[in-house]
Amino acid sequence: MMRILRLGSFLFFFFLFLLLASVLPTFSQDSNSPAPPAAPDSATVSQVPGSSPPANPASFNDVLDRIVQREHVFLAQMRNMRPMVETYLQDLKSDSDGNSIPTKDQYFLGRLEMKEGPDDASFIGQPGFGHRMLNQLTGVYSMRFLPLGFAQMVVLDTDFQKKYYKFTFVRREFLGEIRCLVIDVEPRHGSGTGRFLGRMWVEDQDYNVVRFNGTYSPHPKLSFYLHFDSWRLNLQPGMWLPAYIYSEESDLKYRMGKSLHFKAQTRLWGYDLKGLGKNEEFTQILVDSPQSVKDQSEAAADATPVVAERMWERQAEDNAVDRLQKVGLVAPSGEVDKVLQTVITNLLVTNNIDLQSEVRCRILLTAPLESFNIGHTIVVSRGLLDVLPDEASLAMVLAHEVSHIVLGHPFDTKLAFNDRLFFPDEESFQRLDFKRRAADEEAADTKAVELLKNSPYKDKLGTAGLFLKALQQRAPALPNLIRPHLGNGLAADKNVRMSALLASAPQLEQRRTDQIAALPLGGRIKLDPWSDHVELAKAKSVPLISAREKMPFEVTPFFPYLTRFSTAGTDRVALTAPDRK
Numbered sequence: 001m002m003r004i005l006r007l008g009s010f011l012f013f014f015f016l017f018l019l020l021a022s023v024l025p026t027f028s029q030d031s032n033s034p035a036p037p038a039a040p041d042s043a044t045v046s047q048v049p050g051s052s053p054p055a056n057p058a059s060f061n062d063v064l065d066r067i068v069q070r071e072h073v074f075l076a077q078m079r080n081m082r083p084m085v086e087t088y089l090q091d092l093k094s095d096s097d098g099n100s101i102p103t104k105d106q107y108f109l110g111r112l113e114m115k116e117g118p119d120d121a122s123f124i125g126q127p128g129f130g131h132r133m134l135n136q137l138t139g140v141y142s143m144r145f146l147p148l149g150f151a152q153m154v155v156l157d158t159d160f161q162k163k164y165y166k167f168t169f170v171r172r173e174f175l176g177e178i179r180c181l182v183i184d185v186e187p188r189h190g191s192g193t194g195r196f197l198g199r200m201w202v203e204d205q206d207y208n209v210v211r212f213n214g215t216y217s218p219h220p221k222l223s224f225y226l227h228f229d230s231w232r233l234n235l236q237p238g239m240w241l242p243a244y245i246y247s248e249e250s251d252l253k254y255r256m257g258k259s260l261h262f263k264a265q266t267r268l269w270g271y272d273l274k275g276l277g278k279n280e281e282f283t284q285i286l287v288d289s290p291q292s293v294k295d296q297s298e299a300a301a302d303a304t305p306v307v308a309e310r311m312w313e314r315q316a317e318d319n320a321v322d323r324l325q326k327v328g329l330v331a332p333s334g335e336v337d338k339v340l341q342t343v344i345t346n347l348l349v350t351n352n353i354d355l356q357s358e359v360r361c362r363i364l365l366t367a368p369l370e371s372f373n374i375g376h377t378i379v380v381s382r383g384l385l386d387v388l389p390d391e392a393s394l395a396m397v398l399a400h401e402v403s404h405i406v407l408g409h410p411f412d413t414k415l416a417f418n419d420r421l422f423f424p425d426e427e428s429f430q431r432l433d434f435k436r437r438a439a440d441e442e443a444a445d446t447k448a449v450e451l452l453k454n455s456p457y458k459d460k461l462g463t464a465g466l467f468l469k470a471l472q473q474r475a476p477a478l479p480n481l482i483r484p485h486l487g488n489g490l491a492a493d494k495n496v497r498m499s500a501l502l503a504s505a506p507q508l509e510q511r512r513t514d515q516i517a518a519l520p521l522g523g524r525i526k527l528d529p530w531s532d533h534v535e536l537a538k539a540k541s542v543p544l545i546s547a548r549e550k551m552p553f554e555v556t557p558f559f560p561y562l563t564r565f566s567t568a569g570t571d572r573v574a575l576t577a578p579d580r581k
Contacts, residue, residue: 057207060169063181064162066207071160074208077239078114078154082121083271083529084328085112087150088367088481088521089247089264090555099548100250100261107480109366110426112151112268123426124485150266153228154242156212157196164191170199176562178203178210178234185214193218194225208232208240210562224252231558234565235271235530242268243529244558263555265521269365269529270328310357316416317375320432321362323415327425330379331363331534336525339536340380343395344402350455353406361398363534367521368480369471372434372487373401375411379434382525382534383481384490387518387553392460393467395452396498403447409440429485436488441497449500463517464498465505470517470552472496473508478553513544518552 057063086109090102111121157164170182180201187195198214210232216225228247232240245266252260303311324330340361348355360377364370367383378401388394414420415432423431436444452461475482475491482491490497509515526537544550 060167063202063207064167067183067202067209068160068162070206070208071156074240075114075155075158077241078112080115081241081271082111082113082115082273083241083268084365085110085151085266085268086367087264087266088555089262090478092261092263100263102474102477102554105478105480107368107483108150112154121426123429150228150245150247150264153230153245153247153266154268156200156209157194160196164188164195172204173201175201175211176560178562178564180204180210185212187217203240206238208234210234210240226252229557231560231562233529233560233562235528237565239565241271241529244268244560246557248557265367265555265558267367267527267529269527269532271530272532273326273328275531312416313375313411313413314357316411316413317377319415319418319421320374320434321377321379323421324364324428324432325362325532327428328532329365329428331365331382331527331532333362334533334535336363336385336534336536337361340378340394340398343391343398344378346457347395347399347402347451347455351451355405359402359405363525364486365527365532365534366485368485369482369490370484370487371397371401371490372436372484373404373411374434376405378402379487382527383521386521386524388524389467389516389518390460390463392457393464395455395457396448396461396464396467396501399448399451399455400444400497403444403451404436404440406451407440407443407447409436409444432486434487435484441488445498445500448498461501462505465501465503466508466515466517468496468498468502469505469508472502474518474553481553510550511547513547513550516550520551520554520556522556522558 057066087107089106091104091106092100093103095101107124109123113121164187166186166188168184168186170184173180173182180203182199182201184199185196187197194216196212196214197217198212200209200213201211202208203210211230213229215227219225226247226249228245230242231244233243235241235243247262247264247266249260249262321330325332337360341359344359344361347353348359355376357376362377362379363385364379364381366381367386369381369384369387371378371380371384373379378398380397384397385394388397420431452458452464457464471482471491472494475494475496482489484490488497496502506515508517524537525534527534
């Protein structure tokens with residue numbers, strides 16, 4: 001469970017450890033539940049392999065039995081999964097108008113391991129012992145997050161049984177297209193610590209829990225459980241798996257005069273990384289007849305030195321991108337890549353540039369704002385695409401990366417040797433580095449401005465400059481959001497990339513609802529947690545009621561539009577924040 005403990009530390013430390021029982025608990029046959037409402041209709045329960053078809057539930061007590069059974073099946077399924085898990089947290093304070101604004105942030109990226117107890121699978125490491133000792137010596141007294149952190153919120157209860165809880169049927173309710181039973185859940189007196197307290201939504205066909213909202217109770221001494229809203233998606237037939245967790249506290253008092261105020265988003269993806277790595281071509285080999293095989297020696301010559309160099313660079317480029325995709329950090333090729341490539345084509349054609357080789361685009365699946373190029377492949381993070389307000393701002397980001405290619409800035413081709421890619425997934429950020437020299441970054445900025453001024457976006461660069469102003473303003477409070485892990489950052493200290501555009505940008509006015517400098521996180525990209533494919537969200541633009549709803553770079557709650565798994569399409573989740581243009 002998520003606990004907060006009074007220990008010395010300047011920062012919030014949170015680790016990803018989840019400890020589950022190795023044996024599934026037996027089903028409770030107790031009937032300690034309120035008077036049942038009429039039994040739900042359309043009750044078809046997914047079968048466990050080898051079992052006989054279950055009868056339709058005849059009472060609320062029977063429904064609870066099905067829910068408990070499905071939750072145990074869920075835990076068994078999760079023990080065979082190792083999804084990526086990312087938590088981004090913003091600590092908040094109230095400004096002069098009473099609005100909450102971020103003051104600092106924390107970031108965690110790792111794998112959720114539920115098979116054999118705790119697994120420290122962090123991709124970015126944690127502060128060392130020396131840092132913690134320094135805090136203790138200086139007498140700083142504050143809160144820190146214990147192990148078994150935000151990822152614990154994917155589990156309702158590791159030992160979920162009817163005898164531990166009082167259940168109250170509330171109503172039926174739709175979450176997206178899914179009709180759910182809404183049930184309040186309260187732990188019984190003496191049932192132990194760390195029991196779930198709150199409300200759960202259960203889809204009324206197979207009786208899987210698809211959402212639960214609340215906290216854990218009762219609180220141990222000197223510790224606290226946080227509030228959260230946990231969502232699961234139907235990613236495969238009979239499988240509802242965790243995808244989103246939102247956590248928030250506004251006034252949790254942990255010592256005299258001190259209270260906790262934060263918002264956090266946790267996302268999970270990469271459930272089918274083995275599927276991404278399958279060699280489908282190997283299972284579809286076509287054997288040509290001897291008569292159809294021709295000697296190609298006369299049709300093509302050996303590569304010239306220039307062509308050989310380009311081929312060597314492309315081999316290193318392909319190796320790096322393929323490794324990042326197999327880890328679960330880069331999305332497979334898809335429609336979003338084509339949108340970015342269209343913008344790049346606009347920049348190149350209007351500037352009469354022929355690069356001889358195709359420029360490709362890929363999406364980094366993490367939240368921190370970064371972009372970089374690996375040879376002729378431009379990589380942009382999901383978080384950066386989320387917060388960019390319009391196409392001109394996107395063109396600004398891409399123009400910088402294209403400029404590195406146009407200017408011929410060197411690309412380290414050491415990854416053309418495949419043995420350099422033999423390392424644990426968790427070391428990806430330490431082993432892969434695509435940062436550029438400061439001189440190359442400055443030259444790319446200058447060239448990018450030149451490309452933009454000759455492009456279809458030349459009359460819309462004011463909004464791009466406005467985005468940079470907003471980034472410059474928020475950067476000191478959000479170092480973990482703007483800190484890159486593979487490439488160069490968009491901002492450092494008080495400087496931002498493409499700063500030449502700042503002078504032509506309009507004044508940044510926080511109170512104007514018609515001036516959108518940057519979007520909240522989660523506003524543009526939709527991610528399929530099973531396949532890692534991404535697409536642009538199709539939600540309608542929402543008019544703002546007040547300036548507070550602009551929320552640039554901020555964390556917001558999740559409200560996905562739930563649907564049942566269908567092989568006909570991949571649209572399962574609606575946008576979790578409005579797409580404002």
